[in-house]
Amino acid sequence: MGASLPGKQAVRGRRRNRRTAMSEINVTPFVDVMLVLLIVFMVAAPLLTAGIPVNLPKGAAQALKSEEDPLWVTVTAEGRISFKDKKVFDNEMFDLAELAPRLAVIAEQQPDRKVLVRGDREATYASIVDVLSEARRAGLSEAKLVIESDGRGAR
Incomplete structure (x- = not known):
């Protein structure tokens, strides 16, 4: 067993x-x-x-050549502003009153950063000039306006 x-x-x-x-x-x-x-x-x-669709004005200037990463600021036809820079802020829309503190933060972090403003063709001239002057007032001395090339080049 x-x-x-x-x-x-x-x-x-x-x-x-x-x-x-x-x-x-x-x-x-x-x-x-x-x-x-x-x-x-x-x-x-x-x-x-x-990004945000903007109807840029046409111009005959040569293309900007830069090795740096500029701060792209977009101004819509309604006067709303947006940064195209995920390192600083999200791609959110805001008004001109909120621009100065945001630019001050950028100028504190990177004082020599270039600012390129993309203004819609239907945006008022005053709103684009306000953005350029706020950038210079914040300490970002190199603020430029972006235009759409018409293909002729500079003369």
Whole structure:
């Protein structure tokens, strides 16, 4: 009666194998998700650079050549202002009254940073001049107006 039954040992052995922890992690689903996210961001990135649609005035000046990353300030036809700079502020719209404190923060961090103002063709001249003068008053001496080239170049 001391004999063991082979059937019971086989059952016990199978149960032990089921309870052991999986020692390898399957990374295939993770890689699949990362590749899909990469494609989504590659498609979405060019759409984010467009920013706020502005109808720029035409001009014959040469293109600005700069190695630095300028601060892009957009003035809409309604006179609303936006920065295109994720390092400083989000791409949110605000009024002229909120411009001075925001420019003061930028001038404190980077006093030699260039400011490029993109003014809509339908924006009032006064609102664009106000933005340029606020930039200079904050200590950002190099503030310029951006125009759309008509293809003729400077004469």
